[in-house]
Amino acid sequence: MTDPDSDEYDSEVELEIATAYVQLCIEYVQKYYMKRPMCTSILSGRSYVIEVLEGNLQVCYDIFRMDKTIFRHLCNELKRLHLLEEDTGIVSVEEAVGIVLFIVGHNADYRLTANRFQHSLETIQRRFRRALRAIHALGCLIIRPDADAAELPHSLRGNEKYYPWFEFTLPMVVQPAESPTIGIYCRLWKKGT
Secondary structure (H helix, E strand, O other), X not given: OOOHHHHHHHHHHXXXXXXXXXXXXXXXXXXXXXXXXXXXXXXXXXXXXXXXXXXXXXXXXXXXXXXXXXXXXXXXXXXXXXXXXXXXXXXXXXXXXXXXXXXXXXXOOHHHHHHHHOOOHHHHHHHHHHXXXXXXXXXXXXXXXXXXXXXXXXXXXXXXXXXXXXXXOHHHHHOOOOOHHHHHHXXXXXXXX
16 A cells, blocks of 8 residues: 555655756756847947047047057058958957057956957957057067167166166177167067967
8 A cells, every 4th residue: 555645745756856857957948048148238349449539539548548649550550561450350450459458558357358349258369469469569670779889878787676677688789780689579578478
């Protein structure tokens, strides 16, 4: 004979197990099948950069830490020297430079930048690295040692606060300008990465 209390207990346990299973299935479906888009802002990254560049001077300086004319000149130089190409993708040169300046100027992480510019984390990371390398290459083209300098100035050489920063650049200053060590800045930077 079966006990009616144990049958009732078994059916309650089965009902609890079935309820828990159904709840897990519902949570799974909500998490993986019913996704909500993350990038829902009215302004895309390109629209945001255009709005900042066409808006108030102070807003551009606050966001990118750079004046509008200098920002546009930097973008044009990167394009002219083919260091950062305008591609058919979703990120323009101005937007890529804006991403770099936003991250560096505000010490922002990729998530905050992805939210502000309405792109995925992978896109932000890829464009940040590409634009940062282009800006660094532009720096290697622009910043050159003085061809007439024979040695470091005494104020830098004699000061312990500054000299450690210049001891690697000493061979550049001592050697003539046509020396192959002109690219030492680039090599030292790449060596560390």
